[in-house]
Amino acid sequence: MSVSSANPASSNDAVPGIPVIDVGSFIRNEAGAAAVVKAIERACRDTGFFLVTGHGVSPEVTSRLYNLARAFFDYPQDWKKTQGRGAGVMGGVAFSPIAEEALAATLGIKTPGDYKESLNFGQNLPGDAWPDRPDGLEQAFRDYFKEMEALARHMRRIFCQAIGLDQDYFEPSFESHLSALRVINYPEQEESPLPGQMRAGVHTDYGFMTILRSEASAGGLQVRNRNGDWLDAPSIEGAYVINIADAFMRWTNDEWVSTPHRVANPPTGFKGTARRQSIPFFLNPSKDTVIECLAPFVKGGAKYEPITYGEYIDLKTKQAFSKG
Structure with a gap:
């Protein structure tokens, strides 16, 4: 097992607080x-963010999804906006056009829409009929979703050992999980962004954890540490960024942290290509899963009353958008 730190420029340059961890020995049940x-x-x-290598995710499945999604994003906007706009198909696809979503609103911060577009899929989530092009897009999503489910199982067992729980403690909570797979396209910024507009505004993720396939670019993922400093997340070929999300933080009585993050704009005057494509997998438990303080974290008392994941998501949404 090796642990190191890196940034997008070089694997030898440290980014304090965002380690790179080889999980292969755990997955293979080896020494280390x-x-x-x-x-x-x-x-x-410390930060709720880290990178993993040695994870066993198929590079071929990853490349297929990346390339087919990119082909979709290359189609004309007028056609794309006719796709994925309904919600009548369980396990269908949803398309979100550029600037439709403003993630900072989830923290009560009003900004212009984020400069990105996305394709979204969850096998237990509603969407629309899949487009007829590019050929193989639906299967690519489903294949990659399975790869993420496998990695997520390994990570849950690591978490259980770290907390002192039976390694399968969380498994019943994910039998009908509401996880979502998203491919996000951050286009070239031909014009200056609007005041306050970012590729993705500051936010935290709501669910259990996020597994992100990212790539180096001008204008990338930034993580806010506990001192309020923005750190550029490492971007290492083949590695995945993993972060703790809000529901899991609540399970741990806030001892494990769900950290604010954002995707920055390319620097002003940048001359090279700044197009970026990322693939986050949002691991969410089933709707009826009860989130309550885990016994090892109770100590002086639980900060929160038990709540189902479905109720929790409703509460988070109301809290975020009531601030306008």
Whole structure:
């Protein structure tokens, strides 16, 4: 098992607080697995963000989804806006055009819409009929979704060992999980962004955790540490960025942190290509899962009353958008 830190420029340049952890020894049940658990437990407490290598995700499945989604995004906007706009198909696709979503609103911050577009899929989530082009797009989403489910199972077991729970403690909560797979296209910015507009505004994720396939670009993922500083997240070929999300933080009585993050705009006057495409997998439990403080974190008392995940999402949405 190895632990290192890196930034988009070089794997030798440290980014404090965002470690890179090889989880292969845990997945293969080899010597070094305990060190993996310890390193991840520390990262979950310190920043809630880390990168994993040695994860076993198929590079061929990843490339297929990346390339087919990119082909979709290259089609004309007028056609894309006719796709994925309904909600009558369970396991269908949803398309969100450029600037339709403003993620900072979830924290009560009013901004212009984020400069991105996305395709979204969840096997237990509603969407629309899949487009007839590019050929193979639906299967590419479903294949990659399975790869993420496998990695997510490994990560849940690592978390259980770090907390001191039976390694399958969380598994019943994910039998009919409401996870979502999204491919996001951040186009070239031909014009200056509007005041306050970013590629993705500052936000935290609502669910259990996020597994992100990212790429180096001018204007990338930034993470806010506990001192309020914005750190450029490392971008290492083949690695995945993982972050703790709000529901999991609540499960741990806020001891493991769900950290604000954003996607920055390319620097003013940047001359090269700044197009960026990322693939986040949002791991969410089932609607009826009860989120309550786990026994190892109770100590002086639980901060929150038990709540189902469905009720929790409704509450988070109302809290965010009531601030306008």
